[in-house]
Amino acid sequence: MLLNEYGEDGQILAGGQSLMPTLNMRLSNPQLLIDINHLHELNSITLDDNIVRIGALARHSELALSPIIDMYLPLIADAIPHVAHIAVRNRGTFGGSVALADPAAELPACVLALGGTVVLQSVKGIRKVKADDYFLGLYETERKPNELLIEVQIPVQDLTGLWAFVELSQRKGDYAIAGLAFIGTSEKQFIKTAKLVYFGSEIKPTLAKKTMAILINTRWDDNTRKLIAETLGRDLDPMTNLQGSAKMKLHLQKVLTNRAIDLALKREKPSR
């Protein structure tokens, strides 16, 4: 109701870990803060028919301790320790991270890599948006100002498949300069399918579609490494900012791609 009435002049207060610093620095000036922390129905993490449902108010630290995340979404379990520091993880929420869509945030990249669906609620009802259609640009998403993000639904990972989460930041707990969420399938060290989502360097979590196409049904060898190093430059368009130049970030993403695929294939079970 309040969101509908105030639109862009009203701001949801979830964990406050991104919003409060912008208020302190006078970078945002909402007329109204709408504190949703009392909506306890939004802080559960459940498994429902092979879909993990993560409530918007689930704290990062609750994801870190959740047996459901550990068992069914190991990509997210691997990503969480990279999100800030413990104090921030104790307050910051999954929904806040996906709503804000910071380009250097880990969790939006995981939601895109895992084919998640963002559930939005307004006075008109509930709307479900696929992650592919949700992240539009720099801090820009498909969520309208009068919509509350209530939940993210993520299909359970193929536990026989490949995955890796890697990132580089200046210090542990800082936002990523470059990072990658990788999901795939393999057979006897041949990559069958691959999904590569880059963050940190790009304005939004970005699928590297040309590089993904090269990896289909491919042996992971020096030739493939060379090919993807060439192709990644056509998929990515890194931002130059205080953390580094576009050229440096592209180089880091190439290094991370090799690291992620090496790590994922190391986990491949010999029996397959």
Ligand SMILES: Cc1cc2nc3c(=O)[nH]c(=O)nc-3n(C[C@H](O)[C@H](O)[C@H](O)COP(=O)(O)OP(=O)(O)OC[C@H]3O[C@@H](n4cnc5c(N)ncnc54)[C@H](O)[C@@H]3O)c2cc1C
């Ligand atoms: C020192 C520090 C380091 C950090 N490092 C990282 C990092 O490495 N990686 C990372 O990903 N994050 C990092 N963060 C941010 C942290 O993860 C935040 O928790 C997260 O970005 C936002 O979650 P929040 O619950 O705190 O949202 P809030 O700060 O409460 O809100 C953020 C924005 O999202 C909106 N919003 C929040 N929830 C909803 C909702 N349910 N529906 C609609 N809109 C909503 C708010 O109105 C606001 O505009 C860091 C923060 C700090 C202070």
